Amino acid sequence: MASSPMASSTPSPRPNLLFRHLRGQRSPSEFAAVIRRAAREIGERVSCDARYIGRVEAGEIRCPNYAYERVFLHMFPGRTLTDLGFAPRSAVRGRGARALSEAPAPHTTAPAPHTTIQLYESSPSGPTGPETHECDPYEIQSHEESDVRRRAFMSGTATVAAASLGPFGLASQNPAAATAQRGGRAGEAEVSAVEEAVRKIRLLDDRHGADGLYRRAGAPLRTAYALLDAGTTRQSTADRLHAGAGELAISVGWLAHDSGRFDDARSHYAEALATARMASDPALEAHAFCNTAFLARDSGRPREAVRASQAATRAARHLSSSRLLSLLALREAGGWAGLGDKAGCEQALTRAHALFDRGPSDADPEWMTFYGPAELEGLEAQCWSALGDWERAARHARRAAGVASAQTPQFTRNIALYTAELADDLARAGRPDEAATAGLRVLGLLDEVQSSRIQSMLATTARVLLPHRRASGVCGFLERHASLPRAV
Template sequence: MASSSVPSSQPARPPRPNLVFRHLRGSRSPAEFAAAVRRAAREIGERVSCDARYVHRVEAGEIRCPNYAYERVFLHMFPGRTLTDLGFAPRSSVRGRRTRAAGDQPAAPPENPANATSETSGASEPYETHNRYDPYDPHDHEESDVLRRAFMTGGGATVAAATLSPYGLAPEASAAQRPVRRAGTSDACALEEAVRRIRVLDDRHGADGLYRRAAAPLRAAYALLDAGATRQRTADRLYSGAGELAISVGWLAHDSGRFDDARSHYAEALATARVTGDAALEAHAFCNTAFLARDAGRPREAVRAAQAAQRAARPLGSPRLMSLLALREAGGWAGLADRAGCEQALIRAQAYFDRGPGEADPEWMTFYGEAELEGLEAQCWSTLGDWTRAARHARRAAELQDPHFTRNITLYTAELADDLARDGRPEEAAQAGMRALDLLGEVQSSRVRSMLSGTSRVLLPHRRTSGVSEFLDRHASLPRMV
């Protein structure tokens, strides 16, 4: 049974796929189309956290009519069309209200959703008109009816999705300790939504400010597993969601320099994958384990974990996933100073990447595109001491990165600064370092700060070179991390 105590006013019926929307996506992968949606939103001053999962839900017919923010973006992307032209149902059929007259503007979201009338709070409302859970972007609308109802009714989904505070994550663990009843579909949806929110916040702002707040959602997710589920399909989704959440929390620890915590979270995700026989989750857990091992100075473990990830991922049929895993292996070989092994893995990574995106690509891989490929290759050459080649790839990575991934742009720019400094090009290094410092106003990442600290030490003997003194002084003035 559904976890929400609010009955739906819509009759139960299977969703009808939106074939029109699928046709409009064309040859682009769901992740690539989601990036195009985000770019279009920025063009008109909207902010939507569209990702591959959202695109899949639209095409599967799970989202019969988008919220007003998405409506404005879609009509901007496909001028001259109406929502029904895009394959959506009329708003009146999902809201129980009259259809807007042609030419009317989408209604503005209510100023206070908590005090909204039944117009925006009815159980049949399949879209949120205002997102209260992200202080960085109060207009970052999300499409999740079950999640909205779960927060309103205080059911188990509230616990699973982490009793979201205005920051987007639970600030305390008390909610995770409350008893829960058997989980239903909306609990699984809420858990998946919590994973998405963590990833979006990390993409924009880095991990340091998020990690402590993410512990309670993770405990709550495993509390739901202990409580049991109403259906096997729901249980499978909960296990997968809990494992993905463990990986996301592990990444926050990883990027914050808490390697032991990260290792524990990744191991938890791997155990969850093994219990349920979830090959996709297993590949993801091994992927992150390999990355962590490389960063923690255990390159042989990085190679083994990356190879295990590839064994798990091979039946999944995603060349892009295999490409990323080959890059993880290459990073391990570079740490072992095995140039030949590294080059072979890089060749495989490029060959897999060139096959293009596909329907089997995991949702969590939305970050992986040409920019990330270039950035990870830059790190390999840097580890091998080929600074010139590393700088070339790092520069290309920074130039190619989608603006949505602010943290990655900062990382690639910091990598470029360090490679240039070590390649004996202090003036260029200082310029790149200043750009990275500018971006640190938006991003909190111990990894980036550590890289810039290393760059500053390399540049100290070049203080008299143009621009270097300014970079060193500005870096020295950075506030200490708490």
């Protein structure tokens, strides 16, 4: 996504003195080698060097990506990211996120803290501003692959928070909305409001899922495109506004996609793609095509999934992100699998693994921070399932669940998803006893995880296992599954 340099009035990054203290007497190169060695101990690959250490200590990297996070928490057990001197992830989640007090506002007299596209009307029961709680390393996961990583409400406070959400609208005093309504030109404050809306929608989606959010997300998107129509005073501002509006269209499209509104999602993704083309923004174009490919696969249009993935790869070719290219190769593999083309699928999977093994980089887009070793295995499992190779699918699903359990043991929603995939693959592979054992593990997690996708997968597994009800453990699984409360 295109971006402009920060204004000269923006405060310089705050040095990370805590991280510098942890380095001790070692040189940046020596400390980088220690980090790479720690990464290998847990099966991660990070391209850490002295330059990365320097950027962290200078405060340029406010919060590390998930690969580095896992390594740092392994190196310093018992500490959180904030203990290591990083900012809470909620403060930097999403492209363009920044402290509202830092955003210059040369085109409006309203104070910067009010320069947000409101997701809620002000009320005692609803949020009224950016969240300020400390970063939980396992709390936030990016939104791309499945509803379980956003729709799984952890029991207790998350459920209460979801129940207390206010209406999704624009406050009348909001500068971005006011500017759009009066036809005035957009400046830094209005663009920052659009970027903040993208960040907040992603955070809400991460925690609460698409249900209930999609219908409320239209107002910020309409405001963003009204600002585009109004125009800007500088080209750099126009580039940021195009990028922000496009990312907002993708976010709203994902809410539609994730909640089963495939036609609406297709329209929003097309809108984002048109915005990317008009702004000559290859990063936004790659993101739009990536989501289009995912939607095409889910909609039963595998050939379109292949074409969209290939188009995304062409757009991303010069973005210097091997992880992005790896994800796009997996999108293509899913399309080939849907077409029953095993050779094409295997070629794309080989390319995905080779690109993934190059490791993360600073060029990786913020929106794909979910993409790690467990997700790689999980997506490959889906490919082999589509090809009917249940044994191979089960092998990769088992790896996905194992990696997720080892690297993010508190992230029960991912573990539940991959284990549910494993149970279904084992059932179809003719191993009912093992499938029942895996299914029971998932059922044991449902007190903490609520996901329509997991419920649907378990229901399918139960139907497959019905003829094997006399096999060891199967009857217990079927009885326990039958006792689950049905969704209203």
